[in-house]
Amino acid sequence: MDLDELVFHPWVVQGPRTVPTFVGGSGSHVIDADGRRYLDFSSQLVFTSLGHQHPRIVAAIKEQADRLCTLAPGHASDVRGEAARLIVDVAPEGLGHVLFTTGGSEAIEHAVRIARLHTGRPKVLAAYRSYHGSTTTSIHLTGDPRRWASDTGAAGVVHFFGPFLYRSAFDSSSPEEECERALAHLEQVILLEGPSTIAALILEPVTGSSGVIVPPAGYLRGVRDLCTRHGIVFIADEILVGFGRTGAWFAVDHGEVAPDLLVFAKGVNSGYVPLGGVLVGDPIFETFTHRAYPAGLTYSGHPLACASAVGAIGAMHDEGIVAAAARLGTDILGPGLTKLVDNHPCIGDVRGIGGLWTVELVRDRQTKEPLVPVGATGEANAPMAAFTKACLSRDLLPLVLGHRIHVAPPLTVDDSDAATGLAILDEALTEADEFVA
Ligand code: PLP
Secondary structure (H helix, E strand, O other), rough: OOHHHHOOOOOOOOOOOOOOOEEEEEOEEEOOOOEEEEOOOOOHOOOOOOEOOOOHHHHHHHHHHHHHHOOOOOOOOOHOOOOOOOHHHHOOOOEEEEEOOHHHHHHHHHHHHHHHHHHHEEEEEEEEOOOOOOOOOHHOOOOOOHHHOOOOOOEEEEEEEOOOOOOOOOOOOHHEEEEHHHHHHHHHHHHOOOOEEEEEEEEOOEOOOOEEOOOOOOOHHHHHHHHHHHEEEEEOOOOOOOEEEEOOOOHHHHHHHOOOEEEEEEHOOOOOOOOEEEEEEEHHHHHHHHHHHHHHHOOOHHHHHHHHHHHHHHOOOOOHHHHHHHHHHHHHHHHHHHHHHHOOOOHHHHEEEEEEEEEEEOOOOOOOEEOOOOOOHHHHHHHHHHHHHHHHHHOOEEEEEOEEEOOOOOOOHHHHHHHHHHHHHHHHHHHHHHOOO
């Protein structure tokens, strides 16, 4: 019996699958049950920033397991405190405290709850083309089609358009124009919804799985100013981009702004043990110094998870991972992916930053019609299935999301593995070219 059939899998049609079974990993590679090594160009779901089996993280978990595996969240814990110290140390100015959760979606739920309690207001603004998680509030905040099946329209969420020049909602022809128009639109939304009804605005400072969208210069500053002017809590969702992925500790650092709450997970410990959290700004923290925070989690600040974060952040400092991520973008992935555009008519756009890139595939460069429609399965998804198969047969694990190929290897990937991965993408994209109109 195939044991995989006993597992209920998130997001996909259930049923027998023909997929490799992974049993091991090392650095940028995962190893299947037949001993075949795949180069991981996905960092799984963009979380193994330090690759697989990083010795320092593994040692930190083992050492903590030998000492104290678990502890209730109300007790003081040395390793939890040390993890908080290391996180606060690299965080933007003024974010001095950490609420630990066991993942990203939970952290979003808490950030929104904190903002509502702090302001006494109900609504939250979120961008179209965003992903904030799949629990009730976080899936409603999500601004892409992953929300549709779960949307009851009842979470107090209002969506707005963020800047996205390739598919501009504002007919812009330059990043400057897109920035100005997106901010004017956002201000209109705030004024028409009523600032006194809006608790928070949540934003991925670089959009991750909904399209790898880097905002134009000035946009994050403009959002920060609008939030400050109207007493709205600015929540940065850095779950995917935080802890170095974009070539800065946090993506908000590129815009030199500090949010009021910052949500993280994934890269904080390369996902070795489930961990997420909310960095809480000082004025909001004060709200709860004379009033109990009315929520919690049994495993908040789990010692094994915190130990893995201590190991991971220590390694990131010592190995210069943030600078390596920036170089990965400017010297390797950026130029390498841009070069593919000339070879492949199916490529509509290449964009990204640091260790996070996307190749957007279209049927027609003029109309920009996506190569496969939203939610495509079976025959409708044939182009992406053919591309994926071509990658796997060449021992590359790609990250395909709808009509886009996201390129996000471990930030520790070496130049020769990165070049191998780019060469395989080049070959596999030929399969997708067959479907261009
Ligand atoms: N927010 C962003 C930007 C994400 O990328 C994700 C997950 O991919 C989440 C929230 C949800 O995190 P989790 O899957 O850990 O619940």
